[in-house]
Amino acid sequence: MIKRNLLVMGLAVLLSACGFQLRGTGTNQLTITELDVSARNAYGDTVRQLRQVLENSGVKVTANAPYKLVLTNEKDSQRAASYAGNGASAEYELTTVLSYQIQGQNHLPLLNDKLEVHKIYLQDGNNITGSGQEAALARKEMRRDLIQQMIARLEQLTPAQLEKLQQAADAKAQAEADAIEAARKTQEETPQQSPLELQDQ
Template sequence: MRAPRPYLMRALLALLLAALVAGCGFQLRGTGGTYNMPFHRIFVGIPDTSPLGNDLKRNLRGADTITIVDKPEESDAQVLLVSEARGRSILSLNSLGRAREYLLTYTVVFRVLDGKGATLLGPTEIALRRNLAYDETQVLAKEAEANQLYRDMQGDAVQQMIRRLAALKPPAQG
């Protein structure tokens, strides 16, 4: 049995188009993961026990030009955590008055100082929200889903922090 010609032509055309797009260096915006940071030495003033701090340090270490230092005096910039909060509120109720959907929130407030303590970026808030459909017959699964959503929001917050760091003006040399 012979394959119909229109399907074969479409498949070949799609394959050719995919090869052309891959060969030209096309890349979706934001997938490179590299930023041109104006700093070379950064102090991260977030406790080592914080998952946010560990995630931020890991992402900063991914950049070849960044060194994370242990003392603020040795740095070009200091990233300091002002606050971090998780929240959960009821978004909708079912006919029995039980929660059917929750709104999960994750808020991070941070600021950036230069090595001498002068403010480069005042307190900046990153607030993220996700909806969670709730089913009381699957409590453990929904709790695991909520934890995964919080981890995803934390990762999004770290990426936003890095983009804001990259957008800062380099400190004046003098």
């Protein structure tokens, strides 16, 4: 019985890693039906895989969507976490930080946030090739975790919440435009002294 359960769990993990999702087991409850998705690295793995996951979740990814998800920056870093006594191997901590922005109408920013994932892998000084493959695999797993986190963030956003954020952004943009216009009118109405008048003073 235990072996059977482990087999079923193993198959489920394998299928989910391939992007397949068993009916009734998915947690994606996206209320956003349309979304534009772009990134600074337009052909990067993260934005490409994110688009695929969104489409598999029933979201129409289109440039005509009322809201846009922009992956503004993706930064990878690595630091030594620990060293083995003989110096032949060491643990390294990999970190990826993904900054993103959700834009509404007129490209107004509605939300700015970031996601962060960490993973530790062992680098064997006697097996550079194998260690490099392990690091690459770790990065792939981290990217998958990032995308899952992004989907979870998007699940929390409803059309009503996005509309409220849009109204707040519109009000802020209007207030800034009014302030600029008021400053311009004040400058126009303020008498300007000529250079000759300034010299006489």
